[in-house]
Amino acid sequence: MAHVHEHDVDENAGAEQRKAIWRTFWILLILTAVEFLIAFTLEAGPLKTAIFVGMTIVKAFYIVGEFMHLKHEVKSLIWAILIPCIFVVWLLIALMREGGSIFDLR
Amino acid sequence: MAATAQPNVKNVWLGGVEPMKASYGKLMMWFFLVSDTFTFSALLVSYGLVRYSYPAYAGKVVDFVSSPTYWPIPEKVFDALPFLHGLHAPLVFVGIMTFILIFSSVTMVLAVEAGHRNDRATVEKYMLWTLLGGATFLGCQAWEWTHFIHGTEGGTVVKELVDGSWVSKTIFGANLTENQYGPPAFADFFFFITGFHGTHVFSGVVLNFLVFYRTATGTYERRGHYEMVEKVGLYWHFVDLVWVFVFTFFYLV
Structure with missing residues (x-):
């Protein structure tokens, strides 16, 4: 064939990366499942909101860092x-304060 | 030769260097995604503003009834499943949708990884899975919208001021001016935020199809690299990322 690649067609190439991908998948899945549990077990309040925001930022870190590969780009x-x-x-911050202020004035 | 060791001369931009060690296309995709982040942030932050300008529901969750005077609890609004009419399954459907989108992000990154190895068949396989995930998500969203627009069997009784006197009337479902689940603003934000995200998913599915088509017809193999899979992949992961935030701030909090 004319298509001779200089890349190695080794079966094991990229095995490390594939492992990292699936690891990220399980982390995202478990975090979402835990969020789902917290939604029904914890009383609504600042603590619940803080936990959700924290977990969302962790999920965002894994999606951007691993899937979008940003963690491995230059600084x-x-x-x-x-x-x-x-x-x-x-x-x-600005608009949440504004929302509270509208609530007080209504 | 210049002192800088360039592994692949093709990556060099016209100025002879490769800024931030990224190709032109990838860097521009990143900058586009930053601008898109601002658009979605503006939508979600405005949701927060309007939400906090309304009173929250004060009673017990079990006794919750919809009313236009306070903000609804999402798990009481989104509790339906297709084919299972009348079943109270809070947030189950949207949980399934989240899983579908995360999974299609995984198959996308697996396609990118296969592209690095110039493994055409594997790229094709994973692009097909990603397409399936994206199309399924869009179908789920269509059902979710239909249910939201049509509303529940009982509807919600609201009082309206008509010609100086209060009139009771029953509202079924939601549109841009009326909403049985809560204040009309809640429905407006639902349509705008999930609609804008759904539009992104749709564009993503179209782009994914183009990449699949060009992979299957050998365009990237002839070109010698699969960078296009990577660039469209960045966009697809971003769509998934936005959904993670929509899921938290619209459905959970």
């Missing part, structure tokens, strides 16, 4: 993606 790329997200945190 400047990682920061170029992460630093702009500070604006989202600012918007969140």
Whole structure:
């Protein structure tokens, strides 16, 4: 055949990566299952919200870091993606305060 | 030769270097995703603003009844399953949808990994699984919307001010102006946020199909690399990531 690749067609190539992918999958699945449990066992309140937000950030870390491979990119790329997200945190804090204020005035 | 060791000359941009050790396409995809993050954040944060401007339901969860005067508890709104009419299964369907999307993200990253090895058959196989996952998710969302729009059998009785007097009327389901589950704003955000996300899933399925087609017809094999799978993969994982946030802030909290 004309298609002769210089890459090795070794069956074991990428086995490490595939293991990491499935490991990430199980972490995401278990975290989602635990979230599901907490939704029905814990009383609504600041603690429950904090747990959900924390678990969501952990899930986001695994999706962005492993699936999107950002963890293995160069530092400047990682920061170029992460630093702009500070604006989202600012918007969140500002608008949540605003929402509370509208509630008080209504 | 320049002192910098470039493993693959094709990766070098026109300026002769490779900024951030990423190809042009991949870097631009990342920057697009950052801008998309802002769009979705704006939608979810506005949801938070409007939610906190309404009173929360104060009573016990078991005694919950829908009313336009306070914000609903999501598990009391999203508790239906297809083919199982009348069964109270809180958040089960949306849990299944979350699983489907996470799984299709896994098959996508497996396709990317196979692409690194130039393993055409495996890329094809996993792209097909990813397509199946995306299409199933869209189907689930169509059902969820249909149920939300049609509402429950009993509906909710609300009082409205018509020509200076209060009139009782029963509302079934939700649209952009009326909502049996809670304040109309709750339905508006449901349609906008899940709708905007669903549009992203749809575009993702279209892109995934194009990648599958070009893999199957050997375009990437002739090109010598499967970077397109990687770029579309980034987009697909982002769609999954957004759903993780929608799941938490719309359905759980």
